[in-house]
Amino acid sequence: MVAFTQPARRVWVLARQEAERLQHHYVGPEHLLLGLLRHRHNQAARVLRAHGLDLETVRGEVDRLVARGVLPAPRPSDDALLASLGIDPVAVRRRLRESFGAEAVDQATQRVRTRPIHAVAWPPMGGTPLLAKRVFRLAYQEAVARGQEVGPEHLLLGLLGDASEPADTELPLDQQVSVSLGLPDHDHHPVRLLAEARGLTLAVLGSAVRGELDRDR
Amino acid sequence: MEKTADREATTLAAATSSQDPEVGLRAVAALRGLLEVLEALQVDNARAQGWSWQDIAGRLGVSKQAVHQKHGPSRRPGPGRG
Numbered sequence: 001m002v003a004f005t006q007p008a009r010r011v012w013v014l015a016r017q018e019a020e021r022l023q024h025h026y027v028g029p030e031h032l033l034l035g036l037l038r039h040r041h042n043q044a045a046r047v048l049r050a051h052g053l054d055l056e057t058v059r060g061e062v063d064r065l066v067a068r069g070v071l072p073a074p075r076p077s078d079d080a081l082l083a084s085l086g087i088d089p090v091a092v093r094r095r096l097r098e099s100f101g102a103e104a105v106d107q108a109t110q111r112v113r114t115r116p117i118h119a120v121a122w123p124p125m126g127g128t129p130l131l132a133k134r135v136f137r138l139a140y141q142e143a144v145a146r147g148q149e150v151g152p153e154h155l156l157l158g159l160l161g162d163a164s165e166p167a168d169t170e171l172p173l174d175q176q177v178s179v180s181l182g183l184p185d186h187d188h189h190p191v192r193l194l195a196e197a198r199g200l201t202l203a204v205l206g207s208a209v210r211g212e213l214d215r216d217r
Numbered sequence: 218m219e220k221t222a223d224r225e226a227t228t229l230a231a232a233t234s235s236q237d238p239e240v241g242l243r244a245v246a247a248l249r250g251l252l253e254v255l256e257a258l259q260v261d262n263a264r265a266q267g268w269s270w271q272d273i274a275g276r277l278g279v280s281k282q283a284v285h286q287k288h289g290p291s292r293r294p295g296p297g298r299g
Contacts, residue, residue, distance in 0.1 A: 076240065078247040085244055092251065100258055108257040112250075118287055123250035180246075 003149040007042050011035040011152050016128065022062070023074030026181050028131040029159050030062050030071060030190040036159075042152035043212045051205060052198055061194035070188050072181060078124040089124055096125075121180035129177050135162045146213065156209050163192040164202045260288045 004012075015035030019027050036044045037055040048054070065071045082089045096105050109125045112118075122129055130136075136150075139158030143150040167189075195202055256277070263273050270289070274281040 076243065078250065081240070081244040081247040082251065084240075085248065087248070087251070089251065092255075096255070096258060100262065104258060104261065105254070108254050108261060112253045112257050115287070118253065120250045120253050123254045124247050125251070125254050 003143075005149045005151040007039060008149075008151050008155060011039045011042070011155060014038040019128070022066070022071075023076075024072060024181075025075070025077050026129045026131045026177070026183075028183075028190065029135055029162060030065070030194075032132055032135060032155060033159055033191055033194075034058060034062065036152050036156055039152060044152040044156035044209060047156070047205065047208045047212060051200055051208065053195070053200070057198065058194060061197050062190070064197070065190055065193060070193060071190055072183055082124060093125060121177045129181070131178060131181075131183075132159075132162065134165075135159050138162060153209055153213050157206065159191050160202045160206045160209070163189040163195070164206075257288065260284065264288075 011032065012035065015027055015031040018034040018038065019025070019031040022031075024031065033048075034055070036042065037048060037053070037058055039045060048058075062071065066073055076084075079089045093105070100108075105125060109123055112120050112123050113126070135155065135158040137158070138161040139150050139154040142154040142157045142161075148154070192202060195205060260273055260277075263276075270285050271281050274284040277284060
């Protein structure tokens with residue numbers, strides 16, 4: 001990933017915190033949206049707030065999506081499940097890295113995920129999966145097209161672009177991981193659903209962000 | 218995240234050995250994920266040290282065919298996904 005602005009990096013940290021708060025063991029578009037709003041001082045958050053999407057409202061909509069089963073209910077992490085069996089996954093990972101090297105552990109993890117038989121969608125060595133790769137790809141394109149670094153505004157455009165396209169078939173592994181994380185296999189993009197729940201369209205939000213970006217050029 | 222895991226584990230400790238399939242099955246899946254990575258690492262290491270598939274299978278307590286099928290060279294090409 002190329003050149004993220006300081007605010008965009010902060011949004012990413014906040015998005016991870018939102019995922020943790022919801023006991024979601026992945027980072028998805030809904031968490032990035034919450035991250036943008038928690039950061040507050042960026043144009044993306046201002047556009048969202050101007051359209052009635054403030055932090056409390058969006059958190060409420062996310063809770064409703066959880067209640068409807070569109071997003072996963074809180075669930076224990078793999079690490080917590082292993083710890084409940086008396087296994088210390090942190091110590092196991094540390095020892096494996098010490099004995100075999102971090103690279104060998106990563107390669108073995110990657111192979112276990114992608115091999116044709118006995119694959120495990122997301123082994124507990126894999127860190128937190130990012131289920132928003134297309135968001136970042138689109139954000140990056142938006143930034144490059146304007147000769148800018150990736151900021152919160154481009155992340156929001158990435159989110160809106162991702163939400164307005166059908167499920168990403170370029171990333172079949174993401175689909176597999178989604179199912180293992182308890183995400184229903186669906187086309188119901190959380191960002192689109194919660195925008196629509198507030199009577200907004202993705203296009204309206206998108207042109208508002210573009211308006212801000214282009215006015216500043 | 219790791220502190221959270223500790224806290225969760227305390228509340229889960231009873232649940233896992235209890236009869237709640239929701240938690241019990243997920244714990245098994247997490248354990249399998251860990252096991253599979255561990256096995257892949259050890260098999261790679263054994264191969265790098267010149268062990269035969271036959272010997273590896275013997276130590277793992279499975280057939281040579283099974284271990285070769287799972288870890289043998291006929292893997293899907295390259296990483297670059299996910």
